[in-house]
Amino acid sequence: MPFLTWGLATVLLASPAAFALQGQPDDNRTLRRGLSNLPGSLDPQQHKTTNDSLLAIELFAGLVRLDPKGRVVADTASHWQVSEDGQVYRFFLRKDARWSDGQPLIAEDYALAYQRILQGGQGTPMLFRSGLVSQPADSKAKMPGMFALSETELEIRLSAATGELLYWLTDTEAMPVPSHLYKHMGDEWVAKRPFVSNGPYTLQSFSPHLIQLTKNPLYHAAEEVGIEHVRYEILPANLSMGRYIAQTQADIATDLAYYQLQSAGRMAGYRVIRQLNNALLMFYLNPQVEGLTDIRVRQALNLAMDRQLMVNMRQKGEQAMFGLVPEQADYPSEPEPAQTYPQMLAQAKQLMSEAGYSHQQPLKLELLTSDRDLSIKDSAMAIRIWAELPIEFTLNKQPFSQVVKRIYAGDFQVVRRIWQTNHGDPLGMLQIYLPQFAPLLYPTADAHIEQLLALCRSEPQHRFQHIKALERYLLQQVPSVPVLQNAKFQLVSKRVAGWSDNSLARNESRWLTLKDGDQSSTLNEVVRPVGH
Numbered sequence: 018m019p020f021l022t023w024g025l026a027t028v029l030l031a032s033p034a035a036f037a038l039q040g041q042p043d044d045n046r047t048l049r050r051g052l053s054n055l056p057g058s059l060d061p062q063q064h065k066t067t068n069d070s071l072l073a074i075e076l077f078a079g080l081v082r083l084d085p086k087g088r089v090v091a092d093t094a095s096h097w098q099v100s101e102d103g104q105v106y107r108f109f110l111r112k113d114a115r116w117s118d119g120q121p122l123i124a125e126d127y128a129l130a131y132q133r134i135l136q137g138g139q140g141t142p143m144l145f146r147s148g149l150v151s152q153p154a155d156s157k158a159k160m161p162g163m164f165a166l167s168e169t170e171l172e173i174r175l176s177a178a179t180g181e182l183l184y185w186l187t188d189t190e191a192m193p194v195p196s197h198l199y200k201h202m203g204d205e206w207v208a209k210r211p212f213v214s215n216g217p218y219t220l221q222s223f224s225p226h227l228i229q230l231t232k233n234p235l236y237h238a239a240e241e242v243g244i245e246h247v248r249y250e251i252l253p254a255n256l257s258m259g260r261y262i263a264q265t266q267a268d269i270a271t272d273l274a275y276y277q278l279q280s281a282g283r284m285a286g287y288r289v290i291r292q293l294n295n296a297l298l299m300f301y302l303n304p305q306v307e308g309l310t311d312i313r314v315r316q317a318l319n320l321a322m323d324r325q326l327m328v329n330m331r332q333k334g335e336q337a338m339f340g341l342v343p344e345q346a347d348y349p350s351e352p353e354p355a356q357t358y359p360q361m362l363a364q365a366k367q368l369m370s371e372a373g374y375s376h377q378q379p380l381k382l383e384l385l386t387s388d389r390d391l392s393i394k395d396s397a398m399a400i401r402i403w404a405e406l407p408i409e410f411t412l413n414k415q416p417f418s419q420v421v422k423r424i425y426a427g428d429f430q431v432v433r434r435i436w437q438t439n440h441g442d443p444l445g446m447l448q449i450y451l452p453q454f455a456p457l458l459y460p461t462a463d464a465h466i467e468q469l470l471a472l473c474r475s476e477p478q479h480r481f482q483h484i485k486a487l488e489r490y491l492l493q494q495v496p497s498v499p500v501l502q503n504a505k506f507q508l509v510s511k512r513v514a515g516w517s518d519n520s521l522a523r524n525e526s527r528w529l530t531l532k533d534g535d536q537s538s539t540l541n542e543v544v545r546p547v548g549h
Contacts, residue, residue, distance in 0.1 A: 045531035046245035048513070049267040053252050055225060059207045061192035062133045070189045071271075074525050075230055075247065076214040077192035078237075080108050080127065080171070081183055085528055087346035087441050087521030089183040093122055093193075093215070093237065103178030103474055110169045115235040116195050117211070117219045124165035126193035131163040134190055178474040184440025217242045217527040226251050230526075243530040262287070262508055268531070269524075270508040275333045281508050288511060291334055292518045294503040295343060296437035297446070298327075298335075300384075300399060301497045303458055306430045308380045313368040315495035318431075320365035322498050323358055323402045330398050331391075335501040341488050342446040343502045343520060348481050351492070362405060369406050379407040385432040387417040396433045399500075427457030435503070441521045443484050444473065450496040458496075465490060 056068040061077055064070055074082075080094040091097075094108040114122035161176045175182060185191060195213050198206040206213070212220040217239070218230035228249035232242050252261050258270045259277040263284060273281060273289070282289050300322075302315055309315055324337035340351025354361065374380045386396040393414055400410045410431075415423075423429050438445035451466065452459040469487040473480050507524075509516050515529045 048244045048526055049248045050269040051252060051258055051261055051267050052249050053258060055251050061189045062130060064189045073189040073192060074523055075218045076216045078216040079192050080186050083187050083521055085517035085522050087519045104175045106173045108171045111237050113237050116213050116215050117233050117235055118213050120197050122215055123168040124171035125196045127171050128163050128165045129194045129196045180480055181440060181442045181445055184442050242527045244526050247526045268510040268513050273506040273508050278506060286511050287508050290507045290509055290518050291504050293336055293520045294505060295520050296435055296503040297338055298500045299434055299497040301432045301434045303430055305458060311372050313372040317365040317368040317406060319495050319498045320361040321403055321406050324500055327398060327500050334504045338499045338502045341499055342443045345441045345443055348443045374407040376407045379409045381409045383411045383413050383430045385413050385420060385429045387420045388414045392433055450491050
């Protein structure tokens with residue numbers, strides 16, 4: 018049979034007939050998902066794209082996972098313990114956890130994944146970064162790292178207490194590697210056929226056009242997986258996602274373009290679902306440069322930002338943001354102010370006047386942006402909005418890599434920035450404003466910030482409460498002007514049940530089900546997260 022070399026793997030091709038576009042299955046055992054691009058690797062420590070991660074969470078199971086509400090729940094770990102100082106976690110693996118070839122899942126499989134991260138040049142996760150170098154799995158070592166204490170016990174030591182670890186463990190880079198194969202094959206373990214994984218599904222076939230998964234009977238929670246087969250169908254280059262779904266009647270189209278929503282919403286038997294991303298568009302301010310050292314100027318920039326106008330201009334379905342952290346599981350976002358925009362603009366003008374600026378004597382600032390089209394458009398619109406204030410902006414367009422260098426060097430005044438985290442810990446969204454993260458911008462220690470961070474570590478039962486207090490304190494200091502939360506859209510068949518629009522929900526096939534029912538409605542339905 019023909020073979021295709023693909024990344025590190027040698028992949029068995031399905032027969033050409035399997036690539037043909039097919040109509041909707043007449044049973045409720047097969048879920049068809051459309052993808053615009055082919056995933057780049059089956060190796061969880063080699064993932065670089067969203068599609069890579071999407072496939073990995075179908076094939077692999079971590080110690081923990083995210084549920085439809087974006088909360089961390091146990092997966093291959095039956096339970097875990099945390100030390101009093103919050104720096105040491107001990108995980109206990111389920112006794113029935115198995116690889117798809119029948120071999121037991123052991124703690125070394127997770128420790129090996131961690132060692133591969135260190136060796137692969139991706140950079141050590143910040144959670145472990147304090148003085149960390151690659152080390153043997155010595156259970157007596159006191160340095161940060163991940164250590165197999167026995168076949169069923171894994172210990173993780175952090176450089177400092179944090180709430181981010183459990184979310185990081187749901188990422189694909191923390192997924193296990195079959196050490197029983199790796200010992201003999203090294204990185205080529207991904208070439209073994211049948212492909213060995215430990216998640217709710219196993220790989221049945223892979224081709225440039227079609228990826229087929231089937232339910233893994235050895236997955237410890239196989240009885241909870243309602244869908245037997247999953248087909249990831251790769252779009253032809255000349256076909257949009259909307260047209261593809263219309264022609265093939267597949268069940269799910271991810272990342273639907275905003276301009277396609279109107280026509281997609283008229284498709285019988287489908288619903289358009291908006292899912293907000295854990296990402297914010299903001300204008301980052303440097304409080305160390307002349308003009309912005311005055312908090313009244315920073316406050317004026319924040320008050321004068323017409324967020325709804327920015328949302329309308331972008332026409333991508335985003336949501337206006339007034340806080341620094343989007344809504345996450347059990348963590349609310351900051352509400353819209355009670356004042357109207359004209360009232361806030363009047364207050365902003367008054368603050369600029371009190372700071373000594375007028376249209377005759379304006380403040381001059383540079384707005385730094387990347388040379389990408391959308392970045393330039395956002396920045397130009399912001400300058401247009403802020404023209405109501407006595408500020409003269411110069412727009413400086415530079416390559417993205419250069420913009421990043423200038424941000425970390427503190428060499429900017431105002432910069433357009435997208436800040437995104439891949440996990441549900443709200444403190445991750447606040448890191449860029451903390452002195453530890455950006456010492457060039459905040460050279461003076463802030464005792465109140467340190468106190469709140471200490472409370473987050475010492476009082477985990479009230480952690481979100483302390484993070485909210487930190488967010489509100491930072492909002493008073495105005496380190497940035499938050500503008501909007503990004504969004505993406507999915508077209509989902511009405512026969513799919515269990516879909517969640519929570520910002521962290523990955524909508525894995527494992528928790529979805531397929532049902533029969535009337536699919537004649539043309540109404541566009543936006544569903545709320547499961548359990549809301």
